[in-house]
Amino acid sequence: ATSNFDHAKKLGQGGFGPVYRGILSDEKEIAVKRLSKASGQGLEEFMNEVEVISKIQHRNLVKLFGCCVEAEEKMLVYEYMPNKSLDTFVFDPIKKTILDWRKRFNIIEGISRGLLYLHRDSRLKIIHRDLKASNVLLDQELNPKIADFGMARIFGGDENQANTKRVVGTYGYMSPEYAIQGRFSEKSDVFSFGVLLLEIVSGRKNTTLFNNQDYFSLLGYVWKLWNEDNIWSLVDKVVLEPKSNLKNEKEIRRCIHIGLLCVQEYANDRPTMSSVVSMLNSEISNFNTPKQPAFTQTPLITHDVQNRASVNDVTLTDFDGR
Incomplete structure (x- = not known):
């Protein structure tokens, strides 16, 4: 979805790690937040974000589509916001x-x-x-x-x-x-x-x-x-x-x-x-x-x-x- 985390698709960088733009097979655009391996605090924050946002839904909160935890790779998949941040x-x-x-x-x-x-x-x-x-x-x-x-x-x-x-x-x-x-x-x-x-x-x-x-x-x-x-x-x-x-x-x-x-x-x-x-x-x-x-x-x-x-x-x- 992100062309193997192509740098050209990088949307930004947060304390958690980089965020990439992706496209699913049904053409739906997504934002993929990838846990940085160098982020010592990242795993705790990753688990916290999954726990919190999976329990809430509101039109003024960003929507979580899913998460992926496989070996050392940890990702959150969000709805894509075309205008980025305020x-x-x-x-x-x-x-x-x-x-x-x-x-x-x-x-x-x-x-x-x-x-x-x-x-x-x-x-x-x-x-x-x-x-x-x-x-x-x-x-x-x-x-x-x-x-x-x-x-x-x-x-x-x-x-x-x-x-x-x-x-x-x-x-x-x-x-x-x-x-x-x-x-x-x-x-x-x-x-x-x-x-x-x-x-x-x-x-x-x-x-x-x-x-x-x-x-x-x-x-x-x-x-x-x-x-x-x-x-x-x-x-x-x-x-x-x-x-x-x-x-x-x-x-x-x-x-x-x-x-x-x-x-x-x-x-x-x-x-x-x-x-x-x-x-x-x-x-x-x-x-x-x-x-x-x-x-x-x-x-x-x-x-x-x-x-x-x-x-x-x-x-x-x-x-x-x-």
């Missing part, structure tokens, strides 16, 4: 022009529904733990599907949060309680969603460095503009350039407000995904006033930890008030 659009100066506000709002809504399903609507309670732009895939119509469940955690009936000594995820999307204390819950996914939402609205990565110590990340920049009542400076120019209508402006303002509520420092202050979906659909009209986002105060001590999940170095920063 980051290849929203952060690309040319491709982002395709994403007008209606498409962006549809993507935000779809991701929120997929997360709500994981947290509340499936038979299980699942925390994704690595939600980010590169883990949201886009189909032919640019509908979003959450992917990469290698780090996901299934919670038992009454279990609401858990601790881990091995922090996995991606810097810039991790909530403070998870990055610093290893404590995760559905509210840590909510934090990641808030970061992703603000990235979609602005077309900027959270880890972009701004040349000003008052806002050394996207969250700090958003907070500054929010307090100056200048949120339109945040919005991607691609969205603003066409003559904006009143409905779009209300939705954009609402999304920025929701994003700030999701990235608040304390987990208890953040809304649930159920509330987020209701707020996006205007079923809730009175929003709380957001408190200062996490990671936006002056950094005092910086130390590096190895993030084995995404094969990156992660910088964690301890913060103190001014």
Whole structure:
């Protein structure tokens, strides 16, 4: 199906291993995720992904067709997403022009529904733990599907949060309680969603460095503009350039407000995904006033930890008030 894993058919590379495009005998296109032999953590993540995704099905979650374990070869077979991942659009100066506000709002809504399903609507309670732009895939119509469940955690009936000594995820999307204390819950996914939402609205990565110590990340920049009542400076120019209508402006303002509520420092202050979906659909009209986002105060001590999940170095920063 993949022409013996021909390099020309390689779609990308994740912490798990390479992903290839394939075609079955019935002409169905597939994506084949191949476990890298060099991936020490890969087998555990492979088995975890099979366990999690085989139990769930939703239009905003990528569909698993099957898996193969034979000798040293381990593969997952997924539906093929022709538009690859969200980051290849929203952060690309040319491709982002395709994403007008209606498409962006549809993507935000779809991701929120997929997360709500994981947290509340499936038979299980699942925390994704690595939600980010590169883990949201886009189909032919640019509908979003959450992917990469290698780090996901299934919670038992009454279990609401858990601790881990091995922090996995991606810097810039991790909530403070998870990055610093290893404590995760559905509210840590909510934090990641808030970061992703603000990235979609602005077309900027959270880890972009701004040349000003008052806002050394996207969250700090958003907070500054929010307090100056200048949120339109945040919005991607691609969205603003066409003559904006009143409905779009209300939705954009609402999304920025929701994003700030999701990235608040304390987990208890953040809304649930159920509330987020209701707020996006205007079923809730009175929003709380957001408190200062996490990671936006002056950094005092910086130390590096190895993030084995995404094969990156992660910088964690301890913060103190001014």
